[in-house]
Amino acid sequence: MSMFSKENMNEIFEDIKKNLVRGVKDRKHTFHTPVFCNIGDQKAIESRVVVLREFDSNNMILNFHTDFRSPKIADLMQNNNSLFVFYDPKLKVQLRIKTISSVNNQNIITEKMWERTKLVSRKCYLTQKPPSSVTSLPEDGIDDNLKGKEPTLEESEKGYKNFTVVQNKIYQIDWLYLAASGHRRLKIILTDGAPSFHWLIP
Numbered sequence: 698m699s700m701f702s703k704e705n706m707n708e709i710f711e712d713i714k715k716n717l718v719r720g721v722k723d724r725k726h727t728f729h730t731p732v733f734c735n736i737g738d739q740k741a742i743e744s745r746v747v748v749l750r751e752f753d754s755n756n757m758i759l760n761f762h763t764d765f766r767s768p769k770i771a772d773l774m775q776n777n778n779s780l781f782v783f784y785d786p787k788l789k790v791q792l793r794i795k796t797i798s799s800v801n802n803q804n805i806i807t808e809k810m811w812e813r814t815k816l817v818s819r820k821c822y823l824t825q826k827p828p829s830s831v832t833s834l835p836e837d838g839i840d841d842n843l844k845g846k847e848p849t850l851e852e853s854e855k856g857y858k859n860f861t862v863v864q865n866k867i868y869q870i871d872w873l874y875l876a877a878s879g880h881r882r883l884k885i886i887l888t889d890g891a892p893s894f895h896w897l898i899p
């Protein structure tokens with residue numbers, strides 16, 4: 698647990714970045730699985746857990762992977778406003794991070810990440826029916842011949858067209874430190890990569 702005073706804006710900002718980096722690398726860190734929210738069809742709010750795959754601290758971009766056929770892709774292309782929520786009980790920190798999303802499919806970014814995607818993860822992109830489509834049976838949508846095993850490298854390549862990297866450019870961070878010693882809240886606005894800080898009443 699980090700032991701800085703929670704009174705120094707720059708230290709808080711550095712600590713946020715450090716923990717987002719950890720969230721990508723450490724599968725046990727609570728920041729590995731944030732909630733990602735966007736505006737869906739009919740303007741309803743949609744939220745779901747995703748795996749944090751990359752954090753580019755220079756450009757302040759958070760990435761996750763998904764299937765191009767998933768309804769959130771069409772929704773994000775319609776409205777690219779999005780939000781991540783992170784909470785870590787040990788750090789006592791909640792982060793609400795506002796982002797602008799961009800969808801990458803069959804481009805240089807997906808090519809690079811697909812190469813690094815293990816066969817077991819590639820399998821997620823091999824369903825016949827699109828994610829979120831209605832089915833008459835309880836099933837995972839994977840072909841019978843792939844049940845209970847990894848696809849071969851060749852079989853896995855059929856998933857590439859579905860493999861999608863959603864990049865999310867951060868423009869605002871709401872940091873909340875909830876502790877008996879005194880709650881603190883800081884809003885960080887990023888303009889062309891430069892942070893400006895505003896204390897808020899928690």
Ligand SMILES: Cc1cc2nc3c(=O)[nH]c(=O)nc-3n(C[C@H](O)[C@H](O)[C@H](O)COP(=O)(O)O)c2cc1C
Nearest residue numbers: 730743745746747748761762763764767768769829
């Ligand atoms: C621990 C965990 C990690 C998940 N990671 C992802 C992910 O990285 N990408 C993704 O599209 N869905 C992920 N999901 C599934 C989503 O939460 C969601 O059920 C699915 O994407 C369908 O959401 P949609 O109907 O909003 O498209 C994950 C679920 C859990 C429980």
